[in-house]
Amino acid sequence: MILFFGLLIALTAIGIDKDSSLNFALGKTGEDPLMLFELLRVIFLLVLLVFLSGKLKIIFVKQVMSRYSDDIGVNQSIGTIFQYVAVLIGGLIIIQSTIELGSLNVLAGALGVGIGFGLQNIANNFISGLIILFERPIKVGDRIEVGQVTGDIVRISSRATTVSTNDNISIIIPNAEFISKPVINWSHSGRNIRFHVPVGVAYKEDPAHIKSILLGIATKHPDVLQTPPPDVLFKEYGDNSLNFDLLVWTSTYINRPTVLKSQLYYLIFEKFKEHNVEIPFPQRDIHIKSGSALPQK
Incomplete structure (x- = not known):
């Protein structure tokens, strides 16, 4: 925040503020133009929101949830849902308080086309991650088998899940794999x-x-x-x-x-x-039968 406000003061001091010629309109719908500085400010605040929500998730999981549950997988799932809710609500507040929604029509249309054609896999994995967090077929700490991968789940993010094998190799698996393919969860109902x-x-x-x-x-x-x-x-x-x-x-x-x-x-x-117990090994009996004499020509 200190860096942010310091940057704003510095830009104002050299004459680069909202009335500057550098702050041009990116798009216009009616009387609500989308200005460059407004977009940059929103992007900065959203990045800051994601960073702070990640830190709050760590505090929430380790300081709050650890008092009520010893299951790290459940705690991580609840913490991730808490982070997503905080980012969603905070993002809506930032956008509504900074940019008029009418000025986002052009940008939203372009973004929608991009999501429809180029970001299908990302959207699929994100939705699959939400399903995993709410239904909890797998969670952090579970021993799983999916495809040719066997290991322990160490992290579930919005796009992919990190699995650590016995050889300490981390394998990143898209969340959609856990929804569309059979998954063997060795510890789903307990550790026994x-x-x-x-x-x-x-x-x-x-x-x-x-x-x-x-x-x-x-x-x-x-x-x-x-x-x-x-x-x-x-x-x-x-x-x-x-x-x-x-x-x-x-x-x-x-x-x-x-x-x-x-x-x-x-x-x-x-x-x-x-105890002189015999451990057997395969034995085969071969019977050789002599063939009949071949006719002489």
Whole structure:
């Protein structure tokens, strides 16, 4: 604001004010011309409004919403809606108090044509962002899969959503992708996720003994939840093995499923080795049948 008023004083001091020859009309409808300085002042005030609303959003989320909710995704969504409302109301006040609306007809017509032909994708993504904020199918902190991208949502803006992968790579996805394509949200209803750990053993092993070993491993792992408890399913008689499925619940490895599976597989291998449990491998029997003698010519 100091820079703004200082600039106005400096322009007035050198004779560049609203009555200056440099302040020419950009368009005219009736008796309400759109002056250059008025347009520049509106643009400056709108930019200042967006900047200040962003700062107010941060204060609102961290100082106000954090007292009532611990869900950062909900807080960010409410804060973004608050920012949009502030920008909309403030923008209307700035335009109405600075420029006569009748003088904007020519500019609004040109802008409408531009939006209709050149800004369709931007408008689509903006509306999709509003749908995401109000319906909240995804929010900041969720673990999602969309297309070939898997990661955590770190930011939802008016045009795009930022997703951070396990390799700390930020991927910018247009908001329309979350509306028009199927999205897998791992944490939509909570942070407790069940993982499947397939295990195969030789046919000579006792299924009850295998179940006891697997449950003992899962129960002792510090990141496996005991409520709901882990379970073991006898899935099928495979071609070369008895196939089991170890089911475990966790709330800490939702964004690192392969790490938890790797830890469990290490423990399973050690326990199987300790109890002399055979881990099978594919075997094939080849039968060679001699062909009949070829007729002599």
